[in-house]
Amino acid sequence: MMVSQLDEQIDMEEKLMPRPRRKLVVLICKRCKHRWVPRMKSPIVCPACHSPYWNKPASSGKRSKGKHQ
Numbered sequence: 001m002m003v004s005q006l007d008e009q010i011d012m013e014e015k016l017m018p019r020p021r022r023k024l025v026v027l028i029c030k031r032c033k034h035r036w037v038p039r040m041k042s043p044i045v046c047p048a049c050h051s052p053y054w055n056k057p058a059s060s061g062k063r064s065k066g067k068h069q
Contacts, residue, residue: 029054 028035034048046054
């Protein structure tokens, strides 16, 4: 085989070989249950509900009574 034929064969093998799959990270908002693939490592807010507490579960709804009992 000539050098150019070898280069062509290698090029074809590279094209036919499957590329390794990248794992996508999917984040879930614990407030509104929205799922998304983040653009950055640690998002500031949920893109759907805009909550800055997207990674913390919502409270159970029990609040202190305060002044109005």
